[in-house]
Amino acid sequence: MRIGVLTSGGDCPGLNAVIRALVRVVERTHGGSVVGFRNAWQGVLEDDWEVLDVARCRGILPRGGTIIGTSRVQPYARDDGVELVRRSMERHSLDGFVVIGGEGSLSCAADLVVDGVPCIGVPKTIDNDVVGTELTFGFDTAVSICTSAIDRLHTTAEAHDRVMVVEVMGRKVGHIALRAGIAGGATMVLVPEVPFDIDEVAGALRRRHDGVSFASIVVVAEGAVPVPGTLEVPEYRTDEFGHQRLGGISHLLAAEIEERTGIETRVTILGHVQRGGSPTAFDRVLATRFGAAAADAAAAGSWGTMVGLAADRVVEVPLAEVARRRRPVDLHLYERVARPFFAS
Numbered sequence: 071m072r073i074g075v076l077t078s079g080g081d082c083p084g085l086n087a088v089i090r091a092l093v094r095v096v097e098r099t100h101g102g103s104v105v106g107f108r109n110a111w112q113g114v115l116e117d118d119w120e121v122l123d124v125a126r127c128r129g130i131l132p133r134g135g136t137i138i139g140t141s142r143v144q145p146y147a148r149d150d151g152v153e154l155v156r157r158s159m160e161r162h163s164l165d166g167f168v169v170i171g172g173e174g175s176l177s178c179a180a181d182l183v184v185d186g187v188p189c190i191g192v193p194k195t196i197d198n199d200v201v202g203t204e205l206t207f208g209f210d211t212a213v214s215i216c217t218s219a220i221d222r223l224h225t226t227a228e229a230h231d232r233v234m235v236v237e238v239m240g241r242k243v244g245h246i247a248l249r250a251g252i253a254g255g256a257t258m259v260l261v262p263e264v265p266f267d268i269d270e271v272a273g274a275l276r277r278r279h280d281g282v283s284f285a286s287i288v289v290v291a292e293g294a295v296p297v298p299g300t301l302e303v304p305e306y307r308t309d310e311f312g313h314q315r316l317g318g319i320s321h322l323l324a325a326e327i328e329e330r331t332g333i334e335t336r337v338t339i340l341g342h343v344q345r346g347g348s349p350t351a352f353d354r355v356l357a358t359r360f361g362a363a364a365a366d367a368a369a370a371g372s373w374g375t376m377v378g379l380a381a382d383r384v385v386e387v388p389l390a391e392v393a394r395r396r397r398p399v400d401l402h403l404y405e406r407v408a409r410p411f412f413a414s
């Protein structure tokens with residue numbers, strides 16, 4: 071067995087742990103070998119690769135980023151893309167590819183399977199929005215980073231009686247905002263799934279600060295949107311997967327809060343800090359389980375599937391069921407645990 075592996079889309083803590091486990095199990099359990107393509111599909115299209123063996127993967131388990139690089143390049147963005155992928159398979163005598171990616175990359179892998187290129191998916195994203203798995207690795211690390219940032223912001227916000235708007239990642243879903251907001255005791259959590267009403271937000275903060283000196287933390291997912299027609303949001307650029315490059319909703323929100331309440335309001339955008347550095351122990355374990363399972367799936371010929379977590383067991387789900395879908399936050403959890411805390 072000889073497989074190609076690539077890490078595609080935004081990086082996320084735990085990618086190296088997947089690669090390490092995949093290589094070990096392919097080599098040691100199945101007697102096969104692994105070719106790593108650099109910078110996702112770009113390495114396949116341009117034949118930029120390296121052999122990944124156990125020796126090359128020593129010491130990478132706790133490292134953030136990805137030793138083979140990543141990009142948002144995808145084969146369907148060019149006319150000869152799929153043909154180049156097929157040629158790469160032939161050139162390297164590959165049985166297929168293991169694609170470690172988020173929703174966009176997994177949708178692309180699902181399309182390639184339909185076009186005759188065997189792929190197995192491994193779900194990766196700090197956003198935790200891939201369907202077919204209860205969790206993606208990287209999420210736990212991102213939530214931990216955001217929670218400790220919120221803890222720190224509480225003390226400085228209290229010292230100055232300010233409103234702190236904390237922007238976290240989450241393009242279409244608010245899993246990070248919701249979990250970190252709950253864990254960090256935020257005053258409010260704004261997620262893309264539930265458009266926010268700026269009057270409600272400002273009104274709640276005004277009541278909370280009325281007559282007493284208080285600090286408030288508003289956690290907002292970068293993809294949060296106002297109720298249509300209430301606020302104008304800037305246009306965003308898109309990448310080859312059609313994903314918007316977001317960031318900055320917190321500035322708009324803070325300006326509106328300050329204007330409507332008169333309370334000094336500051337912004338912290340956590341940005342790529344959420345994706346950098348070493349994965350938590352939880353993410354290292356999950357990533358290792360996924361990498362090992364992907365190797366077993368390839369050995370078993372389970373092409374066209376994605377490994378995922380269900381009731382704490384690693385399962386295989388059809389890639390076709392995963393493509394072009396996103397798992398939203400649990401609205402019951404949001405309404406039950408995040409909303410009642412609005413300005414209380």
Ligand code: F6P
Pocket residue numbers: 080172195196197239240241292315316345
């Ligand atoms: O999809 C993961 C993610 O971290 C999103 O939360 C975020 O919108 C996006 O990637 C940022 O990507 P980039 O690093 O390419 O700007």
